[in-house]
Amino acid sequence: MIEYRNLRVALLGAGSVGAQVVAQLQKHGDELASRVGAGLELVGVAVRDIDAPRTAEIPRELLTTDAESLILGADIVIELIGGIEPARTLIMQALTSGADVVTANKALIATHGPELFAMAEQVGAQLYYEAAVAGAIPIIRPLRDSLAGDHVQRILGIVNGTTNFILDRMDTEGQSLEDALATATELGYAEADPTADIEAYDAAQKAAILASLAFHTTVPIESVYREGITAITAAQVEAARSAGYVIKLLAICERVTDAEGIDGVSARVYPALVPRTHPLAAVHGAKNAVFVEAEAAGDLMFYGAGAGGIETASAVLGDLVSAARRHVVGGPGVAESTNSDLPILPIGSVTTRYHITLLVNDRTGVLATIAALFSDHGVSVETVVQTVGAPSDDGTPAPATLVIGTHEASEAALAATVTALSSIDTVRSVTSVLRVEGS
Amino acid sequence: MIEYRNLRVALLGAGSVGAQVVAQLQKHGDELASRVGAGLELVGVAVRDIDAPRTAEIPRELLTTDAESLILGADIVIELIGGIEPARTLIMQALTSGADVVTANKALIATHGPELFAMAEQVGAQLYYEAAVAGAIPIIRPLRDSLAGDHVQRILGIVNGTTNFILDRMDTEGQSLEDALATATELGYAEADPTADIEAYDAAQKAAILASLAFHTTVPIESVYREGITAITAAQVEAARSAGYVIKLLAICERVTDAEGIDGVSARVYPALVPRTHPLAAVHGAKNAVFVEAEAAGDLMFYGAGAGGIETASAVLGDLVSAARRHVVGGPGVAESTNSDLPILPIGSVTTRYHITLLVNDRTGVLATIAALFSDHGVSVETVVQTVGAPSDDGTPAPATLVIGTHEASEAALAATVTALSSIDTVRSVTSVLRVEGS
Incomplete structure (x- = not known):
């Protein structure tokens, strides 16, 4: 086995995503090290309560309640606490100390993104947040890098799995909103308090992030127009079906020109009629998809799991590898690490x-x-x-x-x-x- | 207008993609400069024949037949000549001179990738090739970066638009292979000599590239099993339809374990039966899509235009911006350039x-x-x-x-x-x- 120097990784938060990040790092650590050119040493996991049941899977010697000390010794900090505080303060401390930060925190990026990005730029650190929008689906990096030479005109996103599950059940099973929500809760697709999902607060945060990124501007969360799905009836779903449509909760980010001829952008979230022939109409269950219309590239769609512990962990670990490669080579890293010895079978x-x-x-x-x-x-x-x-x-x-x-x-x-x-x-x-x- | 220092960009080749790269650079140059933090100055376009009809759109003072001299003065070289030589020699020269290189050349990457990547690593330059697979669809960057912390199990790709168009016509219109090919030729989806497409040489090159990237290994083009679509009959298409399938030409990259228990990888291209309920079955016309099955992320799909001058130019320009950002900040660049002054409209x-x-x-x-x-x-x-x-x-x-x-x-x-x-x-x-x- 090749010996690498180690990069020190601190994890803040040990919920369902955090537990999977730990598990994947333990399972594939050597493989990731060979891709990065350095070991990824998990130096600690900061939690509020060391004896909480969900931390049972994590080696006890890694657990600490002292997030601030943990951050000070880290090259890369992964923030999976969620919410605004203490996540915001801890990320600022991590960036200030020169660490790169990986986060899945959509609420924080949507509300305090500019402040965090400014700090990262000031200290020459990077802030990665692929997991904040559409879970496992790579969408941040494609918008930021792949489409950086193009002109995005419009994004239509199914970015909330709970509401897509509910609307899909209403469409395919003829369920009422109440029954579909009950099914979603039963199957674990909806939380005990589903407000953030069904009132589209979650989707609005993602719309703010996508619009900011796609249009190279700052779209504050307050400026995102928002309607949830609570008023959608079985009759509307049925009427939509008869007319050749399906109702989907869409996050829409668009370049628009208003009546006075002023060019601007719009970010909005509401349930909309989508033609059944549109690729978004085929996005079923709790899946997410982001449809991008760009001037040169034309129509693109990115499809996959929008939530889930292990799925979101994939996006977090992708960001972790990107951050780690940057530490090793001071750039985007070795593009083509051919370090696998898998034979090619006939x-x-x-x-x-x-x-x-x-x-x-x-x-x-x-x-x-x-x-x-x-x-x-x-x-x-x-x-x-x-x-x-x-x-x-x-x-x-x-x-x-x-x-x-x-x-x-x-x-x-x-x-x-x-x-x-x-x-x-x-x-x-x-x-x-x-x-x-x-x- | 802000004044930036300029990065010198040399373009080799002025076919349909090259002409669009020039047009987009002229149209959106200021916007790209603000995203990069440096101007992108097109210093020249190397062509074989300055008086060829397709170079008419390009300002005459940019045209040169001396590719080697052009390369020597460039920070970033875009290679759109295609084929093995002189593209290979020119890219090696560009890398040796310290320039980053952007290419759309799938044949070259599939056959000489390891040699080119080794040279890039040796001199600390980068080689970008997002446009080499699936045109405008971001797939190289997601595989290389977003999924770098995951374990790709399988890729099923519709990566050749010509054959997808033909098979789709056979499926939806009941056309014979000959008639569908004639339609494709008429509409410009097939070249005068369609061999590379219908015999799946093109798809095999892309399979080699995708497999190498997904499995962090080198899969030589010779090891890709290949069957084209020329033997597919209308009767087979009809029988597939009756059985609930559609025939698609798939590029398949897979981790497999052989009968002796040896773990390895397989890359192969052939027409296959795809269940109509699978997301790939809904990829119509000349569109491309790459379906990725990863251990943690689950199923992902990337969908869009797989070819076309302006669409492929989008991918080339995305790589150009990535390369340019690297020159400016010595890293992946300012993640969040909020340099647009677009108002947010209500x-x-x-x-x-x-x-x-x-x-x-x-x-x-x-x-x-x-x-x-x-x-x-x-x-x-x-x-x-x-x-x-x-x-x-x-x-x-x-x-x-x-x-x-x-x-x-x-x-x-x-x-x-x-x-x-x-x-x-x-x-x-x-x-x-x-x-x-x-x-």
């Missing part, structure tokens, strides 16, 4: 599912013969669909078409099966072999 | 379309009254759907439901219209006001 080693279409003589026992042949080659049959054609004019029986769907099998086994099929009498031809992916 | 300034549902007394002339009211408030009606209920038991006529769809109108005009509607006799109630977005 196609024969790959397993997938197959649909094989055969033209066979429609005789008694043909299916048994063919099934035995698959079995002999270690390929398990999942489905068989047989279609018999009309006999020809001279009375010759028509061949039957068999479509055989397999369970997972290796390419090697499948190839051997197909070769064997081609050589038996009852099979007139193998007309199609296709792999099934994405199931 | 919701009243926003225009959108609306669906307004009214319960009205079903009397002669009610529609005329309501239409006049909309018109008086400057709101143009696009559609009216009227539903009349059954009369009640005592013979009272039932109220009618009117759903009025409007053209674009301002929130202010709409609000005034709704207030006025509520105050007239024939309107019993305004039961729903919803905005239409994403159309």
Whole structure:
């Protein structure tokens, strides 16, 4: 094992995301170290109460209630406390001490972002917040970097999983808002007090962050127009369906020109009718998606999990690696770390599912013969669909078409099966072999 | 206007992407300068033939046939020549001279990536290639940075627009492969010689790049298993449809364990059956999408335009801004440049379309009254759907439901219209006001 110098990482907060960050660091620490070119040493986890039940998974020697001392010894501070205070003061202390900061705190970025970014710039530190919007979906970095040479015209975002789950249930199951909310609560998609979600305070914070980033300006949270979903009725959802629409809670950030010809930006959140043909209409359950319309790039969409402990931890750890690479090389880091020693396996080693279409003589026992042949080659049959054609004019029986769907099998086994099929009498031809992916 | 020091940018190649890079730099140069903190001065465009017709849009004084001299004076070199030579030699020269390089050259990255990355690392320069895979879609940066703390399990990519267009036509229009290819050629989605696309050489290069990046290893192009779409028949497409699938050409990069228990990676390209419920099944026409399955993040999808001059230019310019920011601050750059002076406009300034549902007394002339009211408030009606209920038991006529769809109108005009509607006799109630977005 290669020895690296260690970067000292302090974690503030040990909720569901924090616990996953610790778990992933323990599981993949060596791999991350090789990607960064330095070890990532978790030097401590600051919590309010060391004996709280949710800290049980974290090694006890890492726990401390003294966040301020922990910060002083850290190269990188991860803030997962949430809310405004003490998160704001602790992040300011971390930046002041020269540490880079990674946060998932949307409320804080939406309300105190400019102050925090100014401090980071002043001291030459970086503040990363990919996890603050749309959980695991990379959207901050694409907007900040990938689209930095483009001109974003509009963003339509489904950025709150709870309300998307509720509206999706109303649409697909015909539930009332109350019933859909009850289901969401039961399944853990809604909190005991769902106000922040259903009244769209959460989505409004994300709209403020996205608009600020997309338009290179500061959009204060107070200027985001906000309507929640509480007034949406089953009748509206049904009427929308009949008219070819689905109702989605959208965070909208847009360049607009007002009646006096003044160019400006608008950030707003409300339930809206979205045409069923629009890519956002296909975003179901608690998933999030951000649809971006840019002058040169055209339409882009970023889709994935918008919340969840382990999903959000992915975004936090991505930021942690970015921050760590910056410490190591003083730049964006080694772009192409080829430090994995995974061999490249040939196609024969790959397993997938197959649909094989055969033209066979429609005789008694043909299916048994063919099934035995698959079995002999270690390929398990999942489905068989047989279609018999009309006999020809001279009375010759028509061949039957068999479509055989397999369970997972290796390419090697499948190839051997197909070769064997081609050589038996009852099979007139193998007309199609296709792999099934994405199931 | 603020004066910045200039970074010298050299462009190699002036095809459809290059011409758009020049146009965008001319159009948005000041805006990009404010995002970077330095001017981006295009010092020259190297072409093979100064009098070629496609260079006509580029200012003549920028054109040169001497790429080597142009490179020597540049801070950042953009390579859009394509192919292996002279692109490879010129990029090596640029890196050796200390310039950062931006390229859209998938063939070169797939075949000579390791050599180029090694040179960049040796001299401390950066090599950016977001435009090499999936055109305008940010996928390189998300894989390299956002998912750097995660463990990618599998990538399923629709990364070739030509073949997706052809397969989509076969699926939606029932066309044969030949006819769909002819349509693609006619509409400019396929080149005169479509071999690189339909035989999946193009997709295989992208698979090699994505697999190398996702698995932190080097996957040579020769190790990518490749099948094109030329054997796909209308009958197969139809059979797939009946079975609930759609055929897509997929670039698949996967962590696999072979029969001997050896962990490795597989990169392969072939037409596969994709369940119609999978997000990739909804990727139509020449669009691209990359579906990523990661251990912590779960399923992510990145969707957008995979080709096109202006779309690909967006990715090139994003890389250019990243490279330029690095020159200015020696790091990933100022994350939050709030240098735009766009005002934040109130919701009243926003225009959108609306669906307004009214319960009205079903009397002669009610529609005329309501239409006049909309018109008086400057709101143009696009559609009216009227539903009349059954009369009640005592013979009272039932109220009618009117759903009025409007053209674009301002929130202010709409609000005034709704207030006025509520105050007239024939309107019993305004039961729903919803905005239409994403159309």
